[in-house]
Amino acid sequence: MDAPWIRTVWRHRDVMWDGLVVTMQVTAIGFVGAVVLGFVLCLLVMYVKPLRWPARVLIEFFRATPIYVQLLWVNYVWPGVLGWPSSFFEAGCAALAVQSAGYLAETFRAGIEGISRGHVEAARAQGMSSLLVMRRIILPQAFHTMAPSIMNQFLVVIKSSTLVSVIAVPDLMYQALRLTAIWFEPIAILSCTALVYITVITCLSLVFKWYTDRLRERYL
Amino acid sequence: MLENLQQSLEAFDLALFWEYRAVLLPGLLYNFYVFFLTVGVAVGLGLVAATLRLSSNVVLRWIGTGYAELCRNTPEYITLIWIFYVPPLLLSAALDRNVSFSPLLAAVIALGLASSGYFTETFRAGISSVPRGHIEAARALGMSRSLTMWRIVLPQAVRHMLPEAMNQMVSLFKSTTLVSLIAVPDLLYQVSLVSNATSKGLPLYSGAALVYFLIIFGFATLAQRFSDPWRQRSR
Numbered sequence: 509m510d511a512p513w514i515r516t517v518w519r520h521r522d523v524m525w526d527g528l529v530v531t532m533q534v535t536a537i538g539f540v541g542a543v544v545l546g547f548v549l550c551l552l553v554m555y556v557k558p559l560r561w562p563a564r565v566l567i568e569f570f571r572a573t574p575i576y577v578q579l580l581w582v583n584y585v586w587p588g589v590l591g592w593p594s595s596f597f598e599a600g601c602a603a604l605a606v607q608s609a610g611y612l613a614e615t616f617r618a619g620i621e622g623i624s625r626g627h628v629e630a631a632r633a634q635g636m637s638s639l640l641v642m643r644r645i646i647l648p649q650a651f652h653t654m655a656p657s658i659m660n661q662f663l664v665v666i667k668s669s670t671l672v673s674v675i676a677v678p679d680l681m682y683q684a685l686r687l688t689a690i691w692f693e694p695i696a697i698l699s700c701t702a703l704v705y706i707t708v709i710t711c712l713s714l715v716f717k718w719y720t721d722r723l724r725e726r727y728l
Numbered sequence: 729m730l731e732n733l734q735q736s737l738e739a740f741d742l743a744l745f746w747e748y749r750a751v752l753l754p755g756l757l758y759n760f761y762v763f764f765l766t767v768g769v770a771v772g773l774g775l776v777a778a779t780l781r782l783s784s785n786v787v788l789r790w791i792g793t794g795y796a797e798l799c800r801n802t803p804e805y806i807t808l809i810w811i812f813y814v815p816p817l818l819l820s821a822a823l824d825r826n827v828s829f830s831p832l833l834a835a836v837i838a839l840g841l842a843s844s845g846y847f848t849e850t851f852r853a854g855i856s857s858v859p860r861g862h863i864e865a866a867r868a869l870g871m872s873r874s875l876t877m878w879r880i881v882l883p884q885a886v887r888h889m890l891p892e893a894m895n896q897m898v899s900l901f902k903s904t905t906l907v908s909l910i911a912v913p914d915l916l917y918q919v920s921l922v923s924n925a926t927s928k929g930l931p932l933y934s935g936a937a938l939v940y941f942l943i944i945f946g947f948a949t950l951a952q953r954f955s956d957p958w959r960q961r962s963r
Binding site for chain 1: 908
């Protein structure tokens with residue numbers, strides 16, 4: 509008889525791999541959605557007077573609700589009210605995006621406000637349009653101060669993505685729980701799954717740390 | 729269109745949420761119960777790990793760092809499930825009798841472990857922000873090591889780490905919602921039971937989201953109010 513982890517995890521590595529791919533998809537889509545939505549919310553708060561308060565309320569709501577509550581809320585309430593999302597996968601991505609958008613909006617705002625007014629005024633005086641100022645003057649400088657928290661938020665999205673298994677999105681966690689239910693070998697399966705997550709997140713956080721240090725060396 | 733409108737109205741008709749307060753309120757209290765138990769575990773473990781990280785012994789320092797990183801880099805959900813299933817089986821095999829964790833115990837251990845990693849960082853930063861000169865001065869005046877810690881280091885360190893520790897606690901409260909996944913009867917668990925029984929998920933989930941939002945937003949705002957003067961005084 510093989511060792512339990514060979515019998516369960518290694519024989520089903522294709523299933524686990526499929527799960528990991530879904531995890532990566534959910535994380536990537538959720539994160540990109542969060543960046544876009546967060547940036548829009550940040551611009552609304554900073555530059556569009558009439559929409560400032562609605563945007564603020566949304567940001568605070570996204571930030572102050574636990575991700576799990578948000579996930580269930582998006583999954584059960586949105587389809588009835590908004591007619592979207594139509595699948596569990598979309599609901600999972602939407603919940604992750606909405607959750608992180610609140611945090612990222614605050615990060616973007618802090619980064620943009622950190623740019624000295626003189627730079628912006630100088631660029632405007634040179635005849636640059638507001639859009640060009642944003643793209644050429646504000647964002648490149650703000651990026652250095654925002655990068656650490658953006659990368660940190662990416663790690664948060666990976667960690668939160670384990671929860672989409674609750675609404676039956678077949679990610680790595682979902683496959684692990686399914687295999688556990690079939691084989692009842694929680695020690696082997698859950699430990700291997702935990703190891704996969706820990707390895708991925710630790711490696712990414714090391715890379716991010718290296719990149720942050722390099723940015724700091726170069727620009728401070 | 730009309731049907732959609734009707735559903736939107738239903739989604740924010742919180743009367744149903746209020747109707748079931750007799751089951752939902754104890755659920756919310758359970759959230760607070762788990763929260764307070766977990767804060768104890770997390771702060772305790774965090775203090776121990778921070779002490780290890782600041783020790784002069786290289787091996788101990790590595791153990792502290794490794795522990796904090798491990799806790800921080802594991803998704804909370806998998807910590808929760810792992811603690812719920814794996815250690816009881818290992819203990820059963822080792823002790824040769826049936827051991828099982830109650831959901832509450834597993835939840836408190838798992839969330840405690842997960843957030844102790846963040847507390848470790850906060851405590852370490854707070855303690856190392858105290859200038860070495862203060863410690864040396866206290867030692868030169870004849871204070872013992874523990875007295876120096878108690879009278880000189882901690883009062884200053886607490887001031888530095890309080891704002892961060894408050895944030896940590898707010899996110900800890902958010903994680904307590906996860907415990908419903910291993911059948912600890914918290915608010916969200918009760919909500920899912922009621923919504924299965926009545927098949928009226930919309931107002932119940934909206935109500936739960938609203939309640940959590942109000943509590944966490946209120947708590948976070950209070951924490952901010954409370955820690956701003958501290959932050960300024962410590963400068």
